[in-house]
Every structure is written in C-alpha cells, then in structure tokens.
Amino acid sequence: xxxxxxxxxxxxxxxxxxxxxxxxxxxxxxxxxxxxxxxxxxxxxxxxxxxxxxxxxxxxxxxxxxxxxxxxxxxxxxxxxxxxxxxxxxxxxxxxxxxxxxxxxxxxxxxxxxxxxxxxxxxxxxxxxxxxxxxxxxxxxxxxxxxxxxxxxxxxxxxxxxxxxxxxxxxxxxxxxxxxxxxxxxxxxxxxxxxxxxxxxxxxxxxxxxxxxxxxxxxxxxxxxxxxxxxxxxxxxxxxxxxxxxxxxxxxxxxxxxxxxxxxxxxxxxxxxxxxxxxxxxxxxxxxxxxxxxxxxxxxxxxxxxxxxxxxxxxx
Numbered sequence: 384x385x386x387x388x389x390x391x392x393x394x395x396x397x398x399x400x401x402x403x404x405x406x407x408x409x410x411x412x413x414x415x416x417x418x419x420x421x422x423x424x425x426x427x428x429x430x431x432x433x434x435x436x437x438x439x440x441x442x443x444x445x446x447x448x449x450x451x452x453x454x455x456x457x458x459x460x461x462x463x464x465x466x467x468x469x470x471x472x473x474x475x476x477x478x479x480x481x482x483x484x485x486x487x488x489x490x491x492x493x494x495x496x497x498x499x500x501x502x503x504x505x506x507x508x509x510x511x512x513x514x515x516x517x518x519x520x521x522x523x524x525x526x527x528x529x530x531x532x533x534x535x536x537x538x539x540x541x542x543x544x545x546x547x548x549x550x551x552x553x554x555x556x557x558x559x560x561x562x563x564x565x566x567x568x569x570x571x572x573x574x575x576x577x578x579x580x581x582x583x584x585x586x587x588x589x590x591x592x593x594x595x596x597x598x599x600x601x602x603x604x605x606x607x608x609x610x611x612x613x614x615x616x617x618x619x620x621x622x623x624x625x626x627x628x629x630x631x632x633x634x635x636x637x638x639x640x641x642x643x644x645x646x647x648x649x650x651x652x653x654x655x656x657x658x659x660x661x662x663x664x665x666x667x668x669x670x671x672x673x674x675x676x677x678x679x680x681x682x683x684x685x686x687x688x689x690x691x692x693x694x695x696x697x698x699x
Contacts, residue, residue, distance in 0.1 A: 385693040386623070386654045386663040387411050388686060389441060395420065395429055401436050403679065407686055411662045413442035413484075413622070421445055421471055423478075430478055441662050442482045442552070442622065443475055452489035456524060456566070457532045465536065469543045476547025482621045484591050486554045487533060487569040490519045493558060500629075500638050503669035503681070508558045508599070510633035518565035526567040533569060533579070541587050552621040553579070554591040558632060559600040572603040573610055585618040595626030595666055598645050599635055608649055615659050623654065625689060626666035637667050640688045651692040665689065 389411035390404060396414065404412065412433060416426070430440045448454075448468045453461045475483065495509040537551075544551060556563070559571035570576065579588060592614060597607045604610065614620045627643025629636040640647050654663065665685040670677040 384655070384658060386651065386659060386689075387441075387661065388689055388693070389413055389622075389662040389664040390682070390686070391415070391664055395425075396433075398432075401432065401438065404438055405436055407683060408690075409686065410437055411439050411441045411664075413444070413662070413664060414440060415444045415446055418445055418447040418467070421467075421474060423474055426474055426480075427478055430480070440478075440480050442484060443471075443480045444484045445471060446491075449483060449485040450488055450491060452520070454536050455487055455489045455529070455532060456520060457528070457535075465539050469540055472540065472543050472547045472549050475549045479548070481548065482550050482552050482589070484552045484554055484622065486556070487529060488556055488563075489566060490564055493563050498636055500636055500669050501642065503639070503671055504677075505637045505669040506667060507636040508632070508634065510558065510560055513558075513560065513563060516564055520564070520566065522565065523562075524566045526569070529567050529569045534582070537583055537588065541583065544587050550586060550589040550621055552589045552591040554624075555593055555596040555600075555604075557593065557596050557599070558635075559596055559603060560632070571600065573605050576614075580617070580619060589619050589621040590614060591622040591624055592620045593624040593626065593666065594645070594647075594650060595624060595628055595637065598626075598628045598643070599632055601631030607645065608653060611650065612653050612657060615653075615657055615661075620659070621661045623650075623659070623661065623663045624666040625650070625663055625685070626668075637669065639669055640665075640685055647688075648692050648696070651689070652696050655693065655696045663689065 390409050391413045393415045433440050451464050453464045494506045495512045497504050498507045555570040556568035560568055597604045627638050627640050627645050629638055668681045668685045671680040
C-alpha cells in the first residue's frame with residue numbers, strides 16, 4: 384500500500400488550511416499546539432473538524448512540554464511539567480490520538496544560518512561554528528545527566544502513556560553532534576536509540592525516524608535503509624520524516640528531495656515493500672520564490688514528489 388502521507392502544522396489549522404489538505408489528498412495530520420490550547424474541548428473540536436474532512440489527527444504535540452528544558456535538564460519545576468505532560472496524554476487517550484513526539488533538545492533545532500539551494504532559501508549547519516558558541520544554560524550538562532533525566536521522565540509517565548494508548552515518538556538531536564551549547568546530545572546515534580529501546584517496550588517508546596538526521600549523522604547512525612527496515616519491523620517507527628541533505632556532518636545543507644546525496648526512492652520502496660502503517664511526512668524543505676508561495680509552494684512540491692515516488696513504486 385502507499386505510505387500514509389501527512390502534513391505538520393505548528394498551529395491549529397484553519398478552514399483554508401484544511402481545504403489545502405483535501406486538495407492534496409492528505410488524510411493524516413500532525414499538529415503542534417500551545418500549552419494554553421491543551422483543553423479537551425479545543426482538541427476535540429480540532430479532531431472533529433479534521434474528521435469531517437476525512438483527515439486523521441495522528442500526532443498531537445506541545446513544544447512547551449515535548450521539548451521542555453525543566454524536564455530535560457532537571458530544573459526547578461520539573462514535577463509540575465511532568466504532570467502537565469500526563470494531562471496531555473490523558474486528553475489524547477480520551478480522543479484516541481495515538482502519537483506524540485518528543486525530543487531531548489532544550490534549545491530546539493540548531494542551525495548555522497540560511498543559504499541557497501537551486502536559488503531557494505534553505506538551512507545549513509556548520510559544526511565548527513556551533514562549537515564556538517557559549518553555553519545556553521549557564522554550565523555544561525554531561526551525557527550521564529541527560530540520560531538519567533530521560534529515564535526518570537519515562538519512568539514517571541510510562542503507566543499513563545500505556546493506560547492512554549499513546550506512544551511517545553522520540554526524535555533524534557538535530558544536528559546529531561556530541562554536544563550543543565554545552566548540553567550533550569542524548570539521541571545522536573543508532574546505538575543510543577537501541578539502548579533506550581532495550582529498556583522500554585514499543586507501546587510506550589517509539590521513534591520519529593528522521594531521514595535528515597540519519598543522513599547528517601553518517602557513521603554514527605549507519606545505513607539508513609537497513610535501520611529503517613529494522614525499526615519498522617520492530618514496531619518502533621510511528622512517523623518517518625522525509626528530508627534530504629547535501630552531505631554528512633561536519634557541514635551540510637538541506638536540499639530539495641531530489642538533489643541531496645540520498646536516493647529517496649529507496650526509502651519509499653522499503654515503506655511499500657513492508658507495508659509500513661505509520662505516517663510519512665515532509666520535513667524541512669527549501670522555500671520557493673514568493674510568487675509561488677514560499678512556504679506552502681515548497682511543501683506542495685515535496686508532497687507531490689513523495690506521492691509520485693509512491694505511485695511509481697506501486698507500478699514496478
């Protein structure tokens with residue numbers, strides 16, 4: 384079967400945006416909401432609006448909770464934030480929303496700046512430039528601290544997640560360096576994923592398999608195609624992030640799907656061959672010229688490319 388192509392919204396979509404989904408025949412959506420929008424009535428209304436248009440709310444996230452510095456770094460107020468996270472899971476369970484995404488990135492995704500690919504604006508990363516940046520949280524946080532905090536968080540919420548039927552999809556650090564801003568990167572290799580998966584079962588801990596991070600990481604992550612197949616068969620992959628880059632670290636540029644160093648058709652082939660049942664979503668994509676719709680135009684191009692690869696594979 385064709386992969387379940389989805390789109391990410393960093394806000395609650397309006398009626399025109401839902402119409403955009405229908406026009407592109409997208410039937411799955413990921414929505415990031417603000418903490419003050421995490422109320423049963425508001426999320427239920429969102430799900431109902433989507434359902435009336437044949438669209439499934441596959442992932443609900445809140446960056447204030449899912450990338451929470453107090454939880455990640457064990458700062459004062461951690462227990463309050465964990466309780467808020469549990470409340471989000473309970474809302475999701477009541478509404479049968481199966482997945483949330485979280486990362487161990489208290490400062491979010493890092494970039495070195497903006498450059499161009501085929502004349503379109505895009506993100507680039509230079510690891511050496513990042514190494515010169517100051518600490519973001521006043522001191523160095525070593526790997527062992529980050530890992531201890533990770534296990535504490537999972538141990539605190541595992542029962543709630545299981546009772547609510549919600550899987551937490553862990554996204555890798557982007558970029559997957561050893562440390563960023565003085566804070567060690569917890570999920571920067573395949574070995575680290577495997578270590579955490581050996582502790583928590585797939586009903587609680589899954590993954591957002593980010594093709595871009597895998598390609599950025601090079602040897603630390605290993606072969607993208609064999610890893611993707613392995614994790615899907617192990618029921619870990621809930622979301623596949625579809626993104627291509629120019630090269631591995633220490634320096635890379637995000638590219639259009641058709642001009643990075645990965646043949647993205649090979650990824651689609653695996654998803655179809657083993658009947659992957661999660662969602663496939665375009666990740667960061669270069670911005671087109673303004674008159675073509677810089678944001679949505681680029682997304683429509685990427686989604687069309689993904690669908691084209693999917694239909695091509697079905698005919699082979």
